[in-house]
Amino acid sequence: MLREVWSGSIEILRAMWITLKHFFRPPVTNQYPDDRVPVYPRFRARHVLKRYENGLERCIGCSLCAAACPTDCILVIAAENTEENRRSPGERYAEVYEINLLRCIFCGYCAEACPTEAIVLEHDFELSTHNRWDAIITQEELLEPHEPDYILIRDDQVWVEPKWGHLTK
Amino acid sequence: MDWISLLLVPAIKSLVVVVALLTGFAYLSYVERKLVARFQVRYGPNRAGPFGILQPISDALKMVFKEEIVPLNVDHVVYLLSPALTVMPALVIWAVIPVSGASFTLFGQTITPYVSDVNVGLLYILAIASLATYGIVLAGWSSNNKYSLLGALRTSSQMLSYELPMGITLVSVLLIAGSLSLVDIVQAQRGVWFALLQPIGFIIYFICGLAEAGRSPFDLPETENELVSGFATEYGGIKFALFFMGEYIHMITISALATTFFLGGWYGPFVNQIPVLGLVYFLIKVAFMIFLIVWIRASLPRIRYDKLMHFCWKFLLPLSLLNLVVTAVVLVLVG
Ligand code: SF4
Ligand code: SF4
Numbered sequence: 001m002l003r004e005v006w007s008g009s010i011e012i013l014r015a016m017w018i019t020l021k022h023f024f025r026p027p028v029t030n031q032y033p034d035d036r037v038p039v040y041p042r043f044r045a046r047h048v049l050k051r052y053e054n055g056l057e058r059c060i061g062c063s064l065c066a067a068a069c070p071t072d073c074i075l076v077i078a079a080e081n082t083e084e085n086r087r088s089p090g091e092r093y094a095e096v097y098e099i100n101l102l103r104c105i106f107c108g109y110c111a112e113a114c115p116t117e118a119i120v121l122e123h124d125f126e127l128s129t130h131n132r133w134d135a136i137i138t139q140e141e142l143l144e145p146h147e148p149d150y151i152l153i154r155d156d157q158v159w160v161e162p163k164w165g166h167l168t169k
Numbered sequence: 170m171d172w173i174s175l176l177l178v179p180a181i182k183s184l185v186v187v188v189a190l191l192t193g194f195a196y197l198s199y200v201e202r203k204l205v206a207r208f209q210v211r212y213g214p215n216r217a218g219p220f221g222i223l224q225p226i227s228d229a230l231k232m233v234f235k236e237e238i239v240p241l242n243v244d245h246v247v248y249l250l251s252p253a254l255t256v257m258p259a260l261v262i263w264a265v266i267p268v269s270g271a272s273f274t275l276f277g278q279t280i281t282p283y284v285s286d287v288n289v290g291l292l293y294i295l296a297i298a299s300l301a302t303y304g305i306v307l308a309g310w311s312s313n314n315k316y317s318l319l320g321a322l323r324t325s326s327q328m329l330s331y332e333l334p335m336g337i338t339l340v341s342v343l344l345i346a347g348s349l350s351l352v353d354i355v356q357a358q359r360g361v362w363f364a365l366l367q368p369i370g371f372i373i374y375f376i377c378g379l380a381e382a383g384r385s386p387f388d389l390p391e392t393e394n395e396l397v398s399g400f401a402t403e404y405g406g407i408k409f410a411l412f413f414m415g416e417y418i419h420m421i422t423i424s425a426l427a428t429t430f431f432l433g434g435w436y437g438p439f440v441n442q443i444p445v446l447g448l449v450y451f452l453i454k455v456a457f458m459i460f461l462i463v464w465i466r467a468s469l470p471r472i473r474y475d476k477l478m479h480f481c482w483k484f485l486l487p488l489s490l491l492n493l494v495v496t497a498v499v500l501v502l503v504g
Binding site (some may be wrong): 020 | 204206207208210211212464465467468469484
């Protein structure tokens, strides 16, 4: 029993020594809203509807994304392009394009399915809203350009935080 | 004249002690969160005010404005009374703890640094400390919930068991000091702290104190991984805050008692020349004990329930009895 007491006390002292060592380390917490975490270039967050260089929308309103979506959270209502109102190069364009972000699981199937690469998951991850209806994002919010200045993009060649010691390139 | 010194002065002193303890509780919750955070290499609360020092206030406001939920079929009176019952003993113990050495005179009244010097102070403390169990047992029983009841049963058996070695250890202190009054016990440590004369006693007392206050690694009363939240499961809002307050004030009280019994109370260098230092030393020692308790919480995992009981009955109790016997024999031999 004496040996048990002895080894137990040693273990307790060792545990307390380890925590004491950590007590004097600088915290590693990221102070998030003040101190932004850069995301990788291929990070998948909120969708963006892309355009061609000439400003026309890539989306042709085919609803393939809606069909591919496992949670059925995309609504596309297409309309015909006319000469006066041309929004996409093809015959049709999406008149209504809504994504319910409360249901979206960010799987990226919509981007896979899209024939014109119109819908892409990009970097904006600050998606909280005060109102549930605001979680349904509309075409105006989705269309390019959407580059909020709070999203930082990092070099995807560095895999480990430099401050944690081992830099891998 | 007479009623002033009999009623008014103790009343004001009690008020000061209670206010100091409640503020102490509020900031202890902040300090503990900060300390545990640093042990875990985090920052801890730092959003409310500079360094987060307004955190306790925002917590208190949040607690007060929570919805009052009283579950169906609880025993109403007991259910509402038991949170208060857990806070009360931890506060009342402070009546006999001397926080400083020097009395001072104010408006012709001699103000002593304790609310009262009871000549059976040690017995008083043991008696009051046991009362805290009632609040928890009644809370568990009145909540009409199996987790609460199990938590309460565990708590009561834990506290009752750990009271034994604690009491026996305090008897060894009593043997050396030769008095039950806390003022005399502190004065007996003028030369040597009892922690040096009674190292084993000090450790046993500290372990039992942790168990009594329900602190980690003896926080079996509220093991969230098996009992949801133990006796406090059905409590919310300000009623839960009272249990929380009880636990934290208990922690301060245990630290203050350890200081008084083993660390020389308010004694320290130059305390006779500058009497204010007494209070400072007392606070420093209490703060050190609190730091130790938080440090232990950050380091050790909770122990299993049967181990807890084995540890108490098969190890601490015999050890404290042995300690008592050795102390008595040595005292007789030394004279
Ligand atoms: S990412 Fe997945 S879940 Fe979200 S909209 Fe696209 S297909 Fe649907
Ligand atoms: S985003 Fe792509 S898949 Fe979806 S409707 Fe437009 S073109 Fe079709």
